[in-house]
Amino acid sequence: MQVRRDYYEVLGLRHNATSEDIRKAFRRLAFQYHPDRNRDADAAQRFKEINEAYQCLCDPDRRRSYDLFGRRGGTAPGAGFEDFGFGGLGEIFETFFGSAFGDSSRRAPAHGESFHLKTTLSFEEAARGCIREFTVRRTEVCASCHGTGCAPGTSPLECPDCGGRGRVRRVEQSIFGRFSHVVRCTRCNGTGNVIASLCPFCRGKGETTATRTLRVDMPAGIEAGSRITLRSQGSIGSNGGSPGDVIVTVDVEPHLLFTREGLHIHHEVPVNFAQAALGAQMEVPVLGGTARIRLPANTQSGDVVRLKGKGIQQAGGRKRGDHLVHVKVVTPKKLNREQRRLFEELAKTLPSE
Numbered sequence: 001m002q003v004r005r006d007y008y009e010v011l012g013l014r015h016n017a018t019s020e021d022i023r024k025a026f027r028r029l030a031f032q033y034h035p036d037r038n039r040d041a042d043a044a045q046r047f048k049e050i051n052e053a054y055q056c057l058c059d060p061d062r063r064r065s066y067d068l069f070g071r072r073g074g075t076a077p078g079a080g081f082e083d084f085g086f087g088g089l090g091e092i093f094e095t096f097f098g099s100a101f102g103d104s105s106r107r108a109p110a111h112g113e114s115f116h117l118k119t120t121l122s123f124e125e126a127a128r129g130c131i132r133e134f135t136v137r138r139t140e141v142c143a144s145c146h147g148t149g150c151a152p153g154t155s156p157l158e159c160p161d162c163g164g165r166g167r168v169r170r171v172e173q174s175i176f177g178r179f180s181h182v183v184r185c186t187r188c189n190g191t192g193n194v195i196a197s198l199c200p201f202c203r204g205k206g207e208t209t210a211t212r213t214l215r216v217d218m219p220a221g222i223e224a225g226s227r228i229t230l231r232s233q234g235s236i237g238s239n240g241g242s243p244g245d246v247i248v249t250v251d252v253e254p255h256l257l258f259t260r261e262g263l264h265i266h267h268e269v270p271v272n273f274a275q276a277a278l279g280a281q282m283e284v285p286v287l288g289g290t291a292r293i294r295l296p297a298n299t300q301s302g303d304v305v306r307l308k309g310k311g312i313q314q315a316g317g318r319k320r321g322d323h324l325v326h327v328k329v330v331t332p333k334k335l336n337r338e339q340r341r342l343f344e345e346l347a348k349t350l351p352s353e
Contacts (some may be wrong), residue, residue, distance in 0.1 A: 007053035007066065015067070019058065026054040112139070113235040114244035121218060123255035127287050127312045129220035136246060137211045139235035145199035149206040156193035161185050166192040207236060216248055221263065221315035224252040257285060263312045263321025270330045271295065286310045286323050293325060301329035 008015055011025040032038065033046040057063045115136050141147045150156055158164040162185035170183050184190040198204035216228060227249050234244025259266045269284055279297035283290045286307065293305050304324050311321025335343065 005049070007056055010049050010053040011057065013057075017057075019060075022054065022057050026050060026058070108239060109241035110238045111241050112237040112244035115234050115246045117246065117248045118251065119218075119248060120251045120253060121222070122253050123258060123260075124287065125218065126222050126224075126250070126252045127220065129222070130218050132216045132218055132248075134214050134216060134246070134248065135211060136214065136234075137209060138233075138244075139207050140210050141236055142199060142202040142206055142208050144201040145206060147206040149195050149199055149202065149204040151197040151199050154195075154197045157196055159185060159188035159192055159194045161187040162192060164192040166190040214246060218250065219315045220313045221317075222250055222252075223260075223315075224250065226250045226315075258287075260312065263314055263319065265311045265321065265323045266326060267323060268326045268328050270328045271299070272330060272332070276300070276327070276329045284325055287312070291323070295327065299327055299329075301327060303327045 008017065011017075011022065011029065013021055013025055017025075029050045030047065033043050033050060035044045035047060038047075055062075056066050115138070117134050117136075119132050119134075121130065121132075142149075144152060148156060159166070162168045166185055166188060167182045167190070168185045170181060185192075188194050195204050199206070202208050214230060214233060216230065218228070227247055230246040230248075232243040233246040236243050257267055265287065267284065267286075269282075271280065271282075274280075275282070275295060276299045277297065279299065280295045282293060282295065284293055287310065291307055291310060293307065295305070304326055307323040307325065309320050310323035313320045332339070
């Protein structure tokens with residue numbers, strides 16, 4: 001178990017240190033060990049330890065209790081960053097030393113908004129391919145100012161407050177004394193430029209919102225669950241970030257007769273006893289029409305007739321599957337008198353299995 005050190009030892013002070021000595025020691029160590037500046041693995045833990053020691057020793061009553069009774073007397077239950085009046089390490093550092101740390105991330109390039117859409121195709125549409133149209137309302141570069149935010153014929157001007165740098169130096173008074181730090185310029189919002197005459201169409205934003213209709217090619221052979229991505233068809237990015245995408249997820253309705261397995265189509269066809277025993281020629285439905293098949297004599301229930309190349313075309317390729325006809329011999333549910341007589345005569349001639 002880690003041994004918790006004496007608060008004076010943590011701050012590198014003698015027990016007779018003055019309040020100013022404590023303040024200076026904490027300021028120096030806080031700069032040194034704050035995790036936003038120090039990347040060592042134990043920097044965060046050291047900073048917490050330094051903060052805890054300072055909270056106790058900077059308060060005269062708590063320091064007096066600590067000197068008399070040790071850590072039990074000087075540390076209130078649950079004391080930590082919340083007791084110090086800040087939300088966490090980042091807020092402590094910003095309050096003590098300024099907001100320059102982490103400010104640059106607010107101006108980092110950001111990817112534009114992407115749109116996630118869904119569509120449902122019929123079995124035939126998925127097999128043959130089709131065109132679908134989608135409407136999106138997206139953010140685009142202003143066509144009038146081309147993203148500058150300036151009125152036609154004008155250009156952005158250098159910000160007079162920051163001289164085009166996007167940052168200004170600010171001097172503030174904190175618990176550690178006066179500090180000089182660099183922050184984002186509030187006049188130009190960190191861009192370094194100001195607009196004297198705003199674009200009348202986008203009011204200086206450099207972007208507008210528009211409704212667009214996109215035509216999406218659904219390739220032949222597309223399957224349920226497939227996703228089609230239209231690159232850079234979403235909203236524009238900010239601060240030079242790339243545009244978003246339009247992503248379409250495809251669902252396929254089931255067919256009344258056909259089922260799909262890869263590129264092959266399976267289809268069950270009912271036949272009667274006579275057709276199965278004697279053989280027959282018949283028309284069966286296939287994609288886009290019908291096809292003629294020949295049942296050989298003595299066909300059994302469950303036999304398969306394969307129609308080459310009548311299945312589904314490979315998406316983006318030339319390969320095509322087959323149409324597989326599964327024969328189902330159907331027993332009649334009701335016979336008239338003549339049919340029954342004929343079956344009885346036939347039964348006399350058939351061998352018993």
